[in-house]
Structure formats: C-alpha cells, structure tokens
Amino acid sequence: MTTLRTPGPTLGVVGGGQLGRMLAEAASPLGVELIVLDPTPECPASLVARDQIVADFDDEAAIRELAERADALTFEIELADQDAMDRVEEETGVPIHPKPATLELIHDKLVQKRELREAGIPVPRFRGVDDADDVRAAIDEFGAPVMLKARTGGYDGRGNVPVESADDAEGALDAVAGPAMVEAFVDYAREVSVIAVKGDGETATFPVTETIHQEEILRETVAPARSGDDVRERAREVALDVLDLMEGRGVYGIELFETREAPRDSERSSGRSSRGGGEILLNEIAPRPHNSGHWTIEGTVSSQFEQHVRAVLGWPLGSTDLRGPTVSTNLLADVDEPAPAALAGVDRLLEEPGAHLHWYGKAEARPLRKMGHVTVGGTTGESLDGLLERARSLRDVVTFS
C-alpha cells in the first residue's frame, strides 16, 4: 500500500534531455521528485528536476551517487552504461527499471532481431554481414534494394544506409564503418508505433500511432493510426508479445511496419490473411518513453511519461484511453550549422486554438535537432487529416533564426 510523503519518492534518471524534462513535468503532480544525471550543465530536464548530477552517462561513481539519492533508477537514453548500472543495482539495492539487461538486447540490432525472431515476433528478413560479399548475397536473397544497418549506435536513421544494387555494397559498408547487418527493404503502407507499458503485474498499451518520417527522422505522429481496426489490433498484439520479452517495468516505444502486401516481407508464415490491411513487422524497440508517444500528454488520459513514472515505482498504471484524435509535429532545427537556439514566430503557434507548444530548452540548435514539438487535437470532433494539415502549417510558420 502506497503512502505519499513529502519529499515524495525520488526517481534517479540517467539522461536529462527532453524525455527527462517531460518525465519531470509528469512526476511533479504525483509528488515524485527527479534527479537527473547528464553531462551537459543546465540540460533540458534540469529546469524541472529537483537536481542534476553533471557527469557522463558511464560515470559509475556518479550513477552510484544517483542511486544513493533515489528510491528507484531509470534511464531515458540508450547510451546508458549497462554494466555500470548492473553493478550499481547490485551494490546499492536500488532497483533499476527497465532492467539494464534490456539495453543489451536493444544495443545490437542483429542480436535483437535474432532473439525477436526466435520468440515468434514478426520481423523483416535480415542477415548479419561481415563483408561486401555478404551484402551482395543478401541482395541476391532478398532482392534490391536492401537496408544496411550498423548493428550498434544507430539513432534517428544514423547508421542506416540503403543499398540499391550489388555495386554499392563496398561504399555502403564504408559508410556504416563497423559491424553491420542487412534487412530486406519493407514495402510498407505506413509506419506505426505502440507505446506499451509494463507495470507491476499489469500491462497497458496506448492507442496505435501512425508515424511519419522524412530522412528517417520522425516528423509527425497521427493518433490513432489511420489503419484498419484489424491492423491496429494486430499491432497491439505484437507490441504485447514484445513486452513479454522485455525485462523490468517501464514504458517501451515499439516501432512497427504495416506492410503493403502481407506475405512478401515477412519471415512469419502463419498463413494469416490480411484483408483490409497489411502485415505488422517489428522495426525498432526503445526501452523508454518515445518520440512517437509525446502526443499522449494531451491525447490520452495519462501520458506515456506519467505511466513511466508509475511503472518504474511499481504504482498502479493509469488509463491509456484516447481523449480525442491528436497530431503532433516535431520542431526540428532548420539551421545549416550549430547556433544558439532561437525560435521565431511563436505567437502564431500560441494563438492557434488547441495547439500545445512543448519547448525542450536546448541551448544550441543543430541541423535537424529536435528542439520541441507541437500537438493539436486531444478533443473530439476534428478529423485526423484536418489536424495533420493544421499541425504542418503551424510548424511551417516558426523558424530557427
């Protein structure tokens, strides 16, 4: 039985970017305090967190200090050092959620895909590659184009190189510069995402969200996804299957492909027909709140951030019910080179009925860096197409000067 006191429970968070900031915004009403560990002084989360420990993500002494000041630990970046966290958890007895071991599964995309396939999760066809011959063999097997992916360290499309033909194999490997794998190109109708939550003996999923990328960076989310009911239900099932494999409580962002033609790109041969929609294939897993779930702050009863706080502390989960159709758009820095952050034209955003601005408080704008987001909707009545158009036009009136 939970008793709330003052000060409330303290959550130590490795990483203090926008995810940490929105986590702190959601934690405060629950009486939960945050301390974040981040190497950047005055990191985004530091504004609303109780305190920041300025240290590198793999600074074990600093992680230990964080644990000693907290009731539970979590992380909001995948760069968090798994081994250091494992040792700190063992030494201090302060629980870490999700379990650091989850990062191991996530870190190496080849290991991840193998384990997922073994567990019966539908994934695109893939193979590990050591050299150009392997890449060419993959093209022979899957057909061109294929996607060459760095096994580790990829983020926002970094480390992903499309290979159009066998002639490009060498160059693509040079670009990835490290251990790599090849995935069959997925001819998807749309990309969707499920934010899933693992609580203390319970799970929850948020409404399936459509994610629109450009240059492999998330631009907009549309919720609920404009897929058929059966496709959305299938996405939810796959997400829950993935959740089963994850160790430790918390929010997981599960990115999926909805294929255009069902059987071709799947390793699964369940013989399941796909009337009215495509097959669902797993793309990526993030063991933390995810960009594709930011819309839940306004769009669902409890947000992904509130759910993460509840889950990590072992509290009952909240409701993930939809409030109304919701669209979010990222505010990416449209700058050519790093510059102090300055977003002009904000009045237009602020005066738009039902638009919600989220500014992350990053000091420096860098090309295509995520600086904030805008959400419209969350009330009933407006069509998703209308909301998407409105969100895009709002995004286009603001500029980084």
Add this chain to the structure above:
Amino acid sequence: MTTLRTPGPTLGVVGGGQLGRMLAEAASPLGVELIVLDPTPECPASLVARDQIVADFDDEAAIRELAERADALTFEIELADQDAMDRVEEETGVPIHPKPATLELIHDKLVQKRELREAGIPVPRFRGVDDADDVRAAIDEFGAPVMLKARTGGYDGRGNVPVESADDAEGALDAVAGPAMVEAFVDYAREVSVIAVKGDGETATFPVTETIHQEEILRETVAPARSGDDVRERAREVALDVLDLMEGRGVYGIELFETREAPRDSERSSGRSSRGGGEILLNEIAPRPHNSGHWTIEGTVSSQFEQHVRAVLGWPLGSTDLRGPTVSTNLLADVDEPAPAALAGVDRLLEEPGAHLHWYGKAEARPLRKMGHVTVGGTTGESLDGLLERARSLRDVVTFS
C-alpha cells in the same frame, strides 16, 4: 513578435505554494522558467522552479533580487507586499502583473465592495461597522442572520463570523478582532466561480464552475456549473465586468453567489427577471489562479496556470474550451494537530480510471490544510453527478495518518 530562446523568459513569482508549483508545471512546456520567493525552504514550488529565493514576502531587497533575475514578476499570494512591489517595479522597470495596486482593492473587503458597487457590479448588501451598535443596526436593516467579516486578512473563511441575532454582536466582534464589515446573508442556490483572464488586449473566461464549500473551505468543484444557461451567461458577464476594473494582466478567480430568490439580496435593481435561475452576486475576487480553477489542468484545453503564464508575459491567450465534464476535490489534511505529511491509501486513487492526483509537496499536514487535489473527468460522456460521487468516494479512501 515572440522569439523563444534557451533559457526562455523567466517569471519571478512572489509566493511558492501549490499555485506556484502548478504554475511551474505549466510554464515548463512553454519554455518559461520560474524563480519563486518564499520564506519556507523547499516550498512546494521549489521542486519544479528553476530556483527559490528564501525570503519573506515583504522583503523588499529580495523582491528586487527576484526582479533583477526575471523578465516579469507576478504573485500567487495576496500577502504579497504591494508597496514594496510598486517600488521594485518602478526602480527596476521589470513589469509586475497583475498590478500591485489591485491588491489594495482586494485587501480591504469594505473598500472592495464599495468600489464594485459603484462600478455597477451586483454585490450583497453590506455596511461598514465600528461597534456592536453598528452590527445591530445591520441586522435591523438586512434581517438576521448576517455575516460579520474582517475587512482584511480573511482566507478560507477565517475572519468570517455568522451573527444569528443582535445578542451575538459583541461576541462576533471580539472574534473578528479588528476592522470589520457586515454583509447580508445571501440565500444562495449555489456558489459559482469564473476564472477570467486578462491578456494583452484580449480577455478570456473559463467555463463557469460550481464550488461546494464546507466550513467555508472549498471542498469540490463541478464544471460546468449545474446552473441554467442564462445564469452561467450572467456569471460570465459579471466576471468580465469585474475584469474591467482590474489593473494588469493575469488570471483572476471571481467567486459568485447564485441566489435562490432573485431580487431580495441584491443591491442592484435592474428589474431583470431571473427565470430558470437566480441572480448573480459577487462574493470574492482573487487576483491570481484560484483553487476553483484547478480542474482546468485536465478539464480545458489550456489550464488557468498556462493562461496566467501567457497573460503575465503578454503572450496570446490559449483556448479555454471545455474538454469534458470535470470534478475536482481537495485533499484536506484530516489531522487533529500538525504532523509530517503522509497520505495513505494512494493506490486506490492511482488505479481509478481517469483520476488525476495532484500532490502539493507540503512537508507538514495541519488541520484542514490543502495538501493536494484529485480531478476526475475531462473526457466526454460521464454525468457530473456521477463524477462528483466518484471524486468524493476517492477522497474518502485516502487518509492522513
């Protein structure tokens, strides 16, 4: 034209209680930083504010320091020192909203009622009293019972003494112990409240809210109020008339009576009929976000706290549209004497679908002190009566141990 930078604009807030805390929670997504001034170290707002200046509310040097570190000042307590703020505004050029002069109007209830009446705002009948003879004369004039009120310093019913008969006049005056006034007893059908916002050349009102008091302390709010449409519209009109008299931007909580029988208790003699509902009379004005508007965090598109941030900075106001019927209930400390804050039974609150917990982070529970609140609703479909019942049963499962 507004440009957002990092660090964003800084709001200096005199007072750092729960209102300051919820202001900081609303400011963060907008990229607005808060510094609060409060005499209690680790005051509720300090968790989410950038910084706290530990100083008394009337410490002029501290208010000057606050101004020097801020782009604009505001206050969240009526104890803020008007003269000190006036001088700081003049010396530093940092704008203060609402204007400190507003506090003068609010501080002395007799002055306030006179000015409001003069401006045509409907108020209960009243008169200033110097001694027991004056109180008895008021009873003769208005009929018993009457309400004896301290002219200054009243809060949550403190300083309000009902006088049942002429015999009680002396005792009531002793209880008030200071300059006083008498108001006619208002036979109200319900109490309602309008949160009104004065922006830069624009105004906005939130949906009219029903407020349920016990022992003159707010217990629940029901939004929208269960009054007739014409009564709600009349309440909005009165609120806008009051807003006209207020100096400076910001959110104002305007508490009103909806009378049972229209003409009797009114000084207004407009001859306006009141079919389907009562007359609206002004009760109190708070020049700040108000307890009766906490439900707007979940219940409207922009909350009263977001609106206050926008208004004080001179930014465009947001939408005050209702998301859905919403009920809030205060969590008052049910303790007999001061004790460390500890709220037991929180699990039941957390697992209730659509319930939102707000814990203020006060270290000490004192009898009937406001320690937090719970909001249910904010989505469509549920009746206000059902929501109210649900909110009350949730409140009753938690206890201060």
